[in-house]
Amino acid sequence: SQQGEEDPQALSIQEGENATMNCSYKTSINNLQWYRQNSGRGLVHLILIRSNEREKHSGRLRVTLDTSKKSSSLLITASRAADTASYFCATDAWGAQKLVFGQGTRLTINP
Amino acid sequence: DAGVIQSPRHEVTEMGQEVTLRCKPISGHDYLFWYRQTMMRGLELLIYFNNNVPIDDSGMPEDRFSAKMPNASFSTLKIQPSEPRDSAVYFCASSQWTGGRINQPQHFGDGTRLSIL
Numbered sequence: 001s002q003q004g005e006e007d008p009q010a011l012s013i014q015e016g017e018n019a020t021m022n023c024s025y026k027t028s029i030n031n032l033q034w035y036r037q038n039s040g041r042g043l044v045h046l047i048l049i050r051s052n053e054r055e056k057h058s059g060r061l062r063v064t065l066d067t068s069k070k071s072s073s074l075l076i077t078a079s080r081a082a083d084t085a086s087y088f089c090a091t092d093a094w095g096a097q098k099l100v101f102g103q104g105t106r107l108t109i110n111p
Numbered sequence: 112d113a114g115v116i117q118s119p120r121h122e123v124t125e126m127g128q129e130v131t132l133r134c135k136p137i138s139g140h141d142y143l144f145w146y147r148q149t150m151m152r153g154l155e156l157l158i159y160f161n162n163n164v165p166i167d168d169s170g171m172p173e174d175r176f177s178a179k180m181p182n183a184s185f186s187t188l189k190i191q192p193s194e195p196r197d198s199a200v201y202f203c204a205s206s207q208w209t210g211g212r213i214n215q216p217q218h219f220g221d222g223t224r225l226s227i228l
Contacts, residue, residue, distance in 0.1 A: 004217075041222075043202070092214045
């Protein structure tokens with residue numbers, strides 16, 4: 001079963017607006033990662049946040065982590081058409097060097 | 112760096128045929144992962160290797176699936192015999208362990224889109 005569950009499944013916004021995606025997970029984690037997947041391509045790593053961190057920034061990306069609620073959010077500010085993609089959260093699994101991916105959020109940025 | 116290279120990019124074959132997917136990880140990476148992606152089941156981990164040794168193959172769906180990593184720069188995923196329900200996009204990814212318990216980012220290839228008729 002999936003460790004991470006993204007919400008919403010699909011999101012459509014206008015260019016320039018902010019996009020927020022959420023991820024919930026079930027068990028304790030050491031870290032949580034976010035990935036982007038453009039149509040027909042492989043996943044690309046965006047950002048990693050450790051369990052002892054609450055917030056992390058990378059360019060227009062802002063990730064938060066609330067371990068008490070077992071949830072994370074990804075905020076993309078000032079969205080661009082090129083941000084159109086699917087976004088996945090991934091959590092580590094019981095200390096093993098493998099990740100468990102959620103089902104993803106399909107983000108569409110309308111020009 | 113060339114990134115993770117997968118071949119072929121597309122494969123169409125008839126049910127019952129043997130299918131071999133290939134992957135070249137990033138040089139210096141010591142972990143290699145095989146995933147399968149479908150609309151219904153999302154991204155599933157099939158098997159992963161550490162230093163060419165299979166660590167966890169619990170995601171391999173059936174005995175029809177097998178994976179090998181004969182050296183640090185090459186891995187194969189084989190399906191024999193193939194069935195229509197094996198149709199999916201298969202991804203290979205690699206990562207480099209730098210110590211500790213933090214999973215390092217995985218670098219994905221662009222996948223092989225497999226269609227079994």
